[in-house]
Amino acid sequence: MRRSQAGEEQGAVGVVDLRAEAVVDLAAFRSNIERLRAAAPTSQLMVVVKADAYGHGAATCAREARAAGVPWLGTALPGEALALRADGDRGRLLTWLHSPGQDFAPLVAAEVDISVGARWALDGVVATGGPARVHLKVDTGLGRGGASREDWPALVAAARRAERDGVVRVVGIWSHLSCADDPTCDCTARQIAAFEEACAVARAAGLDPELRHLANSAATLLTPAAHYDLVRPGLAAYGLSPAPAVATAAGFGLRPALTLRARLSAVKHVPAGHTVSYGHATATRRPTALGLVPLGYADGVPRGAGRSAEVSVGGRRVGILGPVAMDQFVVDLTGLDASAGDEVVLFGPGADGEPTAEDWARAAGTIGYEIVTRLGSRLARRYTAESATGWSGCSG
Template identity: 60%
Template structure:
């Protein structure tokens, strides 16, 4: 995980850097909380190193802004949060038989259970630890990934209730995940809402009284107030990105992108027309021109399939990656413009200075904004700004 408490200004410091605006993250959490209905709480999902932004600083900032819960995919992520001193409600959902189940129980981590095998392991861990395990039952309401399918749900619920009565577990949550909430009006949404309501009815009839019921991810939070229940799980929206163009732009929801990825030019040179650029010479200069070398490549998370299409702001204008993206570098053709070694190249940011956004990169390479920010690699230093709320910033 990246937790470099470095400060600075964009354009200074390392040759390649990701500036992380924690004040923007806090503002995003507050903007999302204002959209909640019925007293629902907010979970900030900080899996995958907080979508590439740095888990520990982002988790702290989200808590500062009123995120009641944190969510992780892997046990290692959840245990790292506990080791760093986070003591608030924390759900971890991607479990295998290896666990570590007992460590999670001892750390008061809510463990997600999608089948009887997982419940049995949670019960065994609770008995070994001499304490009650916090368990959340996940129903598969139509996504087809994790979660107990409808045919297995009543048996899992009954077993969980029996374990609860025996004092081994406390069923703290019942939850599921939407498949197509990023496509408003998708025909799968009403059946999933109905399936979740039925799963809750089965759990209630069995005697379970969970602390939280939750279904909505980021797009569900933004477009489906009927799915808010007691808790929403916001991931990509916390980092200022929209779940999809169909849902809307970040600006539509008062969100601001948190990460700015920039580099300092490593070389600038004049070349003649007909000069091949990068591996395979898939780009050849159409005439005499200036080439600028950006020290970022696919080892840093710049998609190789951005070759010939990735947008970059250099010398005040959008440029396009010229030729192939290499492991550590790529080239842009400045045409008739000039630049100096050390000048800033901005791959993406909030767009305030006319730079591309992560959404622009996603459109250029045919993917989603989630992937663009999450794939930024560990050798790219994260430079954190606004670690503590500033004057006039609300304190939750």
């Protein structure tokens, strides 16, 4: 992708796509970073930019985070980390999702910190000849990656041997929380206790890592006991609530950074009984004005939200009729003076009454994480330094 002076990400052919755009408010992103920094003032801050920065554009958000003084970035996949290096990022960077057979040499050469949660991963890192920076991961109760309590002592001992051999440097010990978004659950306290035990085992084996890290977005905002030396917020950095049952984004002092909007590509009037979209399961109950929105599930709009989600047209919320198709969906514009070309806001900060990503999550029976991360590659991003107003065509 290349960037125009207007701050748009453009495809190789530079074709202007006037149908839709995702506008990312970088001022909101910076504000969220400051809010998270204030929530954990004694810890270093990592901003997680996996999954294309939760749909916001990894390269741009990484640069913006660095400009805001963020010392650490985090990615899930090795390719995500190497792409940031190729874009010029030279700061501290951790990647953590690997599979047996992974070639760790490019990560070591690029000075990317590598998570190690199993013996095969440590062996793979050692095979590069190093020197490699590793973060040992322990499973404290999530049941996903990380060494089990039974396997942890052997992994720690092997890592210490590799450290003495000068092949690796154990930079960190870390784990991930399962229910930090529910402060009424005692599972976070149990995980903290398990993490403390794992750190004690590592110390007893002779390891002295500079960092211990456990807190995700929710724990950064809700659980100071989990902050340790580094916190790793992801979703909250982009202004969505990581614990909507506890507080909204505004309640946490966060500002949603992404607004997804499109232009109506058609407006037509149909009689009562006219079927809408696939399956003939939806029919108009009265003479109805239909508006066609040129976005669909190929762009990341949840198909299952079709009959319950709303969009904003002319400052008024209107409902979707029928299922969302691959490239488009239909809305009920009855009573509105709307025309082809008018703006449709699918979701945004909510300050002007438009739906939010959390509203769409409820409509789709999912979580806000999925709504923003599923935005497809056909949808270009445009970046502003303050809350987005007006319309600009974007590049596909």
